[in-house]
Amino acid sequence: MSSAEGARLAVLIDADNASASVVKELLEEIAKFGTASVKRAYGDWTTPNLAGWKEHLHRHAIQPIQQFAYTKGKNSTDASLIIDAMDLLYADNVDGFCLVSSDSDFTRLATRLREAGKVVYGLGEQKTPEAFRAACNRFIFFEVLRPPSGSSPEQPKADNAPSLRYTFEQAVAATSRDNGWASLSAVGSYIAKNDPSFDTRLYGSAKLSELVRKQPYLEVKETADASGFTHLAIRLRQ
Numbered sequence: 001m002s003s004a005e006g007a008r009l010a011v012l013i014d015a016d017n018a019s020a021s022v023v024k025e026l027l028e029e030i031a032k033f034g035t036a037s038v039k040r041a042y043g044d045w046t047t048p049n050l051a052g053w054k055e056h057l058h059r060h061a062i063q064p065i066q067q068f069a070y071t072k073g074k075n076s077t078d079a080s081l082i083i084d085a086m087d088l089l090y091a092d093n094v095d096g097f098c099l100v101s102s103d104s105d106f107t108r109l110a111t112r113l114r115e116a117g118k119v120v121y122g123l124g125e126q127k128t129p130e131a132f133r134a135a136c137n138r139f140i141f142f143e144v145l146r147p148p149s150g151s152s153p154e155q156p157k158a159d160n161a162p163s164l165r166y167t168f169e170q171a172v173a174a175t176s177r178d179n180g181w182a183s184l185s186a187v188g189s190y191i192a193k194n195d196p197s198f199d200t201r202l203y204g205s206a207k208l209s210e211l212v213r214k215q216p217y218l219e220v221k222e223t224a225d226a227s228g229f230t231h232l233a234i235r236l237r238q
Contacts, residue, residue: 007034007095007119010088013062014101015043016077018124018142020053020096026123027060030098031122037094040065040084042077078105085109089116096120102128108206110135121170122196133197144201145234165217172218172236179223184209184232 008117011030026050030036039062040136040222043050046068057064067080087092089112097113099106102124110120122136133139171190176182188208191198203209211233212218219237 008037008093009034009098009121010038010085010094011036011040011097011098012038012081012085013041013063014081014099014103014106015041015064015076016051017103018100020056022146023056023060024060024140026100026142029123029140030038030121031144033098033119034096036098038088039063040081041176042067042081042084044077045070048087078103082106085113089113089118094118098123100124101132104129104132107132107135128197136196138192139197141199141202143199144199154232167195167198167214168215168218168234169236170194172234176235180235181233181236184212184234187212187234195207 006045009030011027028105039060041053041057041062042065043053044053045064045066053064056062065080065084067077084096085099088097096119097110098121099181100111100123106122108130110122113120114137115137120136122132122139124132124142126141128139128141162182168187168191170184171187171194172180172182175186175190200206200208200211203214205214207233209220212232213220217237218234220234222232224230
């Protein structure tokens with residue numbers, strides 16, 4: 001597996017199930033994980049509902065893959081994307097896959113790609129079924145990439161606050177030392193492994209360090225190593 005900066009990624013977009021308005025931000029997000037060496041968008045480009053995609057295809061060098069809807073009510077786009085993903089997997093010239101869709105039909109594909117040792121990033125709307133989100137190494141919501149003009153990303157509902165607290169409590173308990181302190185990096189790694197769709201931006205924070213400082217039930221301390229690098233640790237308040 002290549003390092004994150006040098007990872008070669010295949011970006012496969014279900015254009016029938018993804019908004020063209022977030023393409024720029026989506027590709028910028030993907031660039032954090034590696035290089036998009038393959039960029040393809042699947043759909044029936046003869047239909048008017050994909051007209052908004054066309055200017056983005058040229059601007060971002062995304063290859064459109066034509067797939068006619070042969071039978072009404074059946075999604076041929078999904079099958080075409082899955083076949084291409086498996087071809088790319090067996091060609092073994094990419095390190096990971098970015099599956100852009102909110103459709104749970106790609107759950108098994110994501111699982112299969114991970115079984116083969118490939119990293120899988122999912123990108124879709126917050127309505128994406130949990131099964132697909134959990135099948136990815138990480139899942140990023142469109143809503144945090146480009147919130148509506150003049151507003152911040154959608155904040156969690158009040159009843160999600162206990163869920164966030166539970167997430168932190170579980171992570172601290174699993175990664176803390178005997179003194180109760182857990183390194184922030186270990187906590188973040190634990191959360192990412194257990195909830196691929198966890199994203200601090202959903203809670204109005206750009207970074208995990210910023211989010212933990214906002215939680216009244218967490219205590220945060222900073223320590224510097226011999227090189228002067230600062231490390232953060234957290235524990236539950238006594």
